[in-house]
Amino acid sequence: MLLHHRILHPRLLFPPFVSFSALPAGSLRSGHPLLLLASGRRNPVSLLARSHSLSTVAQLAVSTPLEVDAPILRQIADEEDGGPQVQIPFDKLFVPPGVDLAEAASMASGRVLRGSNIVLGPYARDAQVATAEFIKSSTKTEECPTDGLPEFALVGRSNVGKSSLLNSLVRRKRLALTSKKPGKTQCINHFRINDSWYLVDLPGYGYASAPQEARANWYEFTKNYFLNRESLVSVFLLIDASIPAKKIDLEYASWLGQNQIPMTLLFTKCDKRKKKKNGGKRPEENVEDFQKLIREYFKEAPPWIMTSSVTNQGREEILLHMAQLRNYWLKH
Numbered sequence: 001m002l003l004h005h006r007i008l009h010p011r012l013l014f015p016p017f018v019s020f021s022a023l024p025a026g027s028l029r030s031g032h033p034l035l036l037l038a039s040g041r042r043n044p045v046s047l048l049a050r051s052h053s054l055s056t057v058a059q060l061a062v063s064t065p066l067e068v069d070a071p072i073l074r075q076i077a078d079e080e081d082g083g084p085q086v087q088i089p090f091d092k093l094f095v096p097p098g099v100d101l102a103e104a105a106s107m108a109s110g111r112v113l114r115g116s117n118i119v120l121g122p123y124a125r126d127a128q129v130a131t132a133e134f135i136k137s138s139t140k141t142e143e144c145p146t147d148g149l150p151e152f153a154l155v156g157r158s159n160v161g162k163s164s165l166l167n168s169l170v171r172r173k174r175l176a177l178t179s180k181k182p183g184k185t186q187c188i189n190h191f192r193i194n195d196s197w198y199l200v201d202l203p204g205y206g207y208a209s210a211p212q213e214a215r216a217n218w219y220e221f222t223k224n225y226f227l228n229r230e231s232l233v234s235v236f237l238l239i240d241a242s243i244p245a246k247k248i249d250l251e252y253a254s255w256l257g258q259n260q261i262p263m264t265l266l267f268t269k270c271d272k273r274k275k276k277k278n279g280g281k282r283p284e285e286n287v288e289d290f291q292k293l294i295r296e297y298f299k300e301a302p303p304w305i306m307t308s309s310v311t312n313q314g315r316e317e318i319l320l321h322m323a324q325l326r327n328y329w330l331k332h
């Protein structure tokens with residue numbers, strides 16, 4: 001199944017995907033923990049969860065030279081943490097299109113977005129949201145806007161926080177309608193940002209209370225949208241980090257991978273930090289677990305960002321990531 005925009009923009013493809021079924025058990029590379037803290041002093045994932053006070057790109061500058069034999073990029077944690085804390089093995093980083101791998105590895109200008117595995121490249125500009133307006137709701141891909149502006153789709157289980165995240169990104173309380181009741185969003189909703197690109201709010205999947213027919217219909221039209229929407233730069237798959245990984249999320253990630261649809265993982269509700277309850281885990285543990293599980297589907301780590309619509313954690317990082325994907329897409 002070939003997609004036009006992915007042929008036209010091959011470098012936009014995220015790291016090559018390996019289909020779940022194609023991967024024999026035990027064939028995964030070993031020896032590369034998902035997140036590695038070389039000194040072993042502190043849990044890097046918990047630092048990721050806390051280090052979300054990014055306000056400028058400059059704060060992200062990487063300070064420590066990279067050793068050639070042990071390529072690891074560091075993230076700068078909050079100042080009160082006393083310097084760089086988080087290290088991610090080079091092979092678990094997402095290097096955006098347009099960034100020279102050797103350059104990223106040499107650390108001459110390498111920077112990693114806080115609370116993520118994403119290297120910041122030269123295309124990350126115009127990341128601010130000045131205007132945001134609702135354009136239309138569509139029930140079919142063919143009804144979506146035809147102006148060809150690049151777009152990013154937010155998808156995830158019902159109630160994962162898609163509409164809340166969209167509101168957080170555009171700093172509006174009720175641009176996209178949210179609800180405690182799952183199933184609030186039922187169409188493909190286009191929101192135009194700065195008159196130059198779209199954020200797309202999609203219905204959630206896994207909404208058990210919906211009538212069977214409605215569920216099947218949503219599933220089909222979102223699939224059709226993913227496979228046929230030429231201006232779709234990347235899907236942002238939202239995963240609730242306050243609960244353990246769900247099979248349906250793993251299946252969805254696997255489906256996107258198998259269909260070579262560029263995907264970024266956004267871990268939501270990272271503000272919900274209650275102590276272990278009913279066998280539950282902290283967000284950072286759930287994030288780590290989820291990534292361990294998807295390592296079985298993906299040859300390379302997809303980009304991921306930890307977020308919260310309550311604290312706005314990850315807001316700047318998402319916008320910078322979208323900016324660099326978008327600007328590259330526009331140029332190629």
Ligand SMILES: Nc1nc2c(ncn2[C@@H]2O[C@H](COP(=O)(O)OP(=O)(O)OP(=O)(O)O)[C@@H](O)[C@H]2O)c(=O)[nH]1
Nearest residue numbers: 158159160161162163164178179183184185204309
């Ligand atoms: N604590 C916390 N709650 C959140 C966060 N994001 C969303 N919520 C809550 O989760 C519920 C669902 O949020 P929505 O944004 O409507 O979820 P959705 O994914 O758009 O849901 P559907 O449209 O039904 O698919 C609401 O009660 C939100 O207030 C978050 O980052 N932290």
Ligand SMILES: [Mg+2]
Nearest residue numbers: 162163184185
């Ligand atoms: Mg919604």
